[in-house]
Amino acid sequence: MLLEVDGLDLRYGATHAVKGVSLNVAEGEIVTVLGANGAGKSSLLKAIAGAVRPGAGTIRFDGKDITGRGAAARVRAGLMLVPEGRQIFVSLTVEENLLIGGYTRSDAEIARDVEAVFDRFPNLAARRGALASVLSGGEQQMLAVGRALLSKPRLMMLDEPSLGLSPILVDQLFGLIGDLNRQGLSILLVEQNTHMALEIAARGYVLELGALVAEGTAAELGADPRLAEAYLGATDDAA
Amino acid sequence: MLIVQQILNGIMLGGIYVGVAVAFTLTIGILNFLNFTIPVLFMLSGMIGWSLSFYGLPFGLSEPLGWLPSLGIGIICAILASLVVERFTYRYFKAKHGDATEHAIPLVSSLGFLLIFEYMVLIAHGSDPRGFHTPFGDLDLRFAGLVISIPQILSLVVSLAIVAGLSMLLRRTQLGRALRATAENPDAAVLMGIEVNRIVPVVFVLTGLLCGLAGALFAVNYGEVSPYMGDQVGTKAIAGMVIGGLGSVWGAIAGGLIVGLTETLSIHFFGATSAQITVWGLLLVLLLFRPKGLFGHNAIGKGKF
Ligand SMILES: Nc1ncnc2c1ncn2[C@@H]1O[C@H](COP(=O)(O)OP(=O)(O)OP(=O)(O)O)[C@@H](O)[C@H]1O
Numbered sequence: 001m002l003l004e005v006d007g008l009d010l011r012y013g014a015t016h017a018v019k020g021v022s023l024n025v026a027e028g029e030i031v032t033v034l035g036a037n038g039a040g041k042s043s044l045l046k047a048i049a050g051a052v053r054p055g056a057g058t059i060r061f062d063g064k065d066i067t068g069r070g071a072a073a074r075v076r077a078g079l080m081l082v083p084e085g086r087q088i089f090v091s092l093t094v095e096e097n098l099l100i101g102g103y104t105r106s107d108a109e110i111a112r113d114v115e116a117v118f119d120r121f122p123n124l125a126a127r128r129g130a131l132a133s134v135l136s137g138g139e140q141q142m143l144a145v146g147r148a149l150l151s152k153p154r155l156m157m158l159d160e161p162s163l164g165l166s167p168i169l170v171d172q173l174f175g176l177i178g179d180l181n182r183q184g185l186s187i188l189l190v191e192q193n194t195h196m197a198l199e200i201a202a203r204g205y206v207l208e209l210g211a212l213v214a215e216g217t218a219a220e221l222g223a224d225p226r227l228a229e230a231y232l233g234a235t236d237d238a239a
Numbered sequence: 240m241l242i243v244q245q246i247l248n249g250i251m252l253g254g255i256y257v258g259v260a261v262a263f264t265l266t267i268g269i270l271n272f273l274n275f276t277i278p279v280l281f282m283l284s285g286m287i288g289w290s291l292s293f294y295g296l297p298f299g300l301s302e303p304l305g306w307l308p309s310l311g312i313g314i315i316c317a318i319l320a321s322l323v324v325e326r327f328t329y330r331y332f333k334a335k336h337g338d339a340t341e342h343a344i345p346l347v348s349s350l351g352f353l354l355i356f357e358y359m360v361l362i363a364h365g366s367d368p369r370g371f372h373t374p375f376g377d378l379d380l381r382f383a384g385l386v387i388s389i390p391q392i393l394s395l396v397v398s399l400a401i402v403a404g405l406s407m408l409l410r411r412t413q414l415g416r417a418l419r420a421t422a423e424n425p426d427a428a429v430l431m432g433i434e435v436n437r438i439v440p441v442v443f444v445l446t447g448l449l450c451g452l453a454g455a456l457f458a459v460n461y462g463e464v465s466p467y468m469g470d471q472v473g474t475k476a477i478a479g480m481v482i483g484g485l486g487s488v489w490g491a492i493a494g495g496l497i498v499g500l501t502e503t504l505s506i507h508f509f510g511a512t513s514a515q516i517t518v519w520g521l522l523l524v525l526l527l528f529r530p531k532g533l534f535g536h537n538a539i540g541k542g543k544f
């Protein structure tokens with residue numbers, strides 16, 4: 001297994017955001033985590049990325065226990081999060097955003113990898129010297145993915161990447177995720193767009209109020225009434 | 240001719256403010272932290288430089304040192320003092336209380352450090368101004384009836400060169416990009432693998448360097464240092480930073496020079512005690528029409544460089 005999370009537990013003060021969640025991702029797999037607003041999906045990914053400290057549980061990546069390691073060590077190991085809301089640096093240029101994605105690297109091939117991302121996304125290449133704030137929502141999502149690619153990840157975690165994108169752009173985005181996966185990248189995908197997510201993923205997990213309520217192959221989950229319940233149970237505007 | 244001379248003097252004085260104003264703007268821009276110890280770092284480098292050139296190393300370890308090594312050690316002490324402040328204001332309270340205390344606690348504790356350092360120097364050396372002598376203290380360049388002192392020209396060139404170097408560092412290097420990314424969005428910076436706890440001391444080293452250097456240039460220029468030398472320069476540098484726009488390096492340069500000019504011209508026209516009123520009056524009027532300052536951005540604490 002590339003990523004093994006065991007009994008992960010996370011609280012913010014009185015809020016119990018993640019309740020003893022266990023999940024894993026095999027090398028080359030696309031796995032999705034589904035759940036309504038506030039289910040704890042982002043908290044789970046942030047804990048795996050090392051941005052927040054879990055109260056209990058272990059995280060193993062590529063066989064090594066990384067629970068006590070900082071975020072930088074995890075990026076170096078090949079674990080990269082594309083955060084919710086993209087979080088690109090709008091005061092930096094498009095090219096500088098990509099370079100920052102490669103911050104933990106010291107090899108001489110960063111420049112070449114920046115060009116490779118520009119080849120993949122010609123829209124970004126046209127604006128390489130412009131501030132990232134001028135990009136459209138879709139372009140910003142491409143930049144967020146490109147920036148993550150610059151760290152040479154083995155596992156890319158994406159937190160609701162389709163949020164706020166038009167249906168055409170969502171299709172493009174899922175096409176991109178599929179391409180990246182075929183090129184060898186493992187993916188852990190958090191989505192509210194359950195339909196698209198289950199189409200692309202091999203397996204999935206369903207979170208409800210911080211706890212895992214279902215898991216299985218994409219086909220199993222698609223037919224599982226607990227998936228619909230997880231959304232209906234929590235909030236009004238979910239999926 | 241007299242007025243041209245005053246303008247020149249004003250620009251030279253502004254050159255001293257520039258280093259300190261840039262130090263202020265850097266900590267505000269990157270850490271969102273108004274570091275009150277900045278004026279005292281300026282004073283420490285001047286006073287320690289004077290003490291070494293007058294007494295030599297402490298405990299009779301050496302004869303009085305030359306002016307250049309004295310000031311060099313003074314600058315290093317300013318950098319070290321800045322790191323002490325980082326360790327015990329910014330990092331300590333951040334680690335202990337997290338972001339809830341973001342503004343007030345580091346600010347108040349940096350004010351504490353200002354007074355502690357200032358009174359330590361007062362206890363050691365008393366409150367009298369001390370003369371600081373360099374071999375070229377009164378070398379002048381005379382040109383078309385104008386007098387320009389060589390140390391003044393040199394110090395203006397040195398402070399502009401340092402700030403230009405800083406600007407290059409921020410724009411062209413991976414460290415500079417990391418500083419700017421952290422300034423804009425520390426949470427996202429962490430996700431990129433930037434270790435914010437290692438980046439923050441860099442800001443304090445730069446702060447100590449800029450202030451220490453400004454203090455050394457002040458000593459060379461005016462041939463005099465005192466435990467209170469930071470107070471005047473500190474308030475003027477804050478005014479310069481605000482006039483230029485919070486968090487803008489080039490704004491701090493322009494603001495520092497404008498304050499220097501305003502001060503000298505105000506003294507020329509309205510007498511010695513008028514400077515503070517003119518400088519702060521100008522600042523208030525400017526803020527009325529342009530709250531962001533000359534080169535400032537809209538959101539304080541977001542994406543400045
Ligand atoms: N920094 C924080 N401090 C306190 N509570 C938080 C914090 N971040 C999240 N929470 C709470 O933790 C719970 C889980 O939030 P989280 O953002 O992980 O959910 P999510 O599944 O990603 O939701 P969404 O679909 O809206 O993004 C929520 O109740 C939320 O209010």
Ligand SMILES: [Mg+2]
Nearest residue numbers: 041042043084
């Ligand atoms: Mg979320």
